[in-house]
Amino acid sequence: MAQPEKIQIIGIGDDGLEGLTRAARQLVEQADLVIGAQQALDRVPR
Numbered sequence: 001m002a003q004p005e006k007i008q009i010i011g012i013g014d015d016g017l018e019g020l021t022r023a024a025r026q027l028v029e030q031a032d033l034v035i036g037a038q039q040a041l042d043r044v045p046r
Contacts, residue, residue: 012036016043 008027013019017028028034034044 012040012043014043017045 008031010020010024010028012028017025020028028044034041
């Protein structure tokens, strides 16, 4: 049986990815889609 898709909600502060836990940072880096305010998205490398 296939695994259901999951949605992860992660808050990114002014310190960007550096302020996230290792697990949260990996989720953001491996995400197929990241949605958020432009100011938060600017802190996520592409």
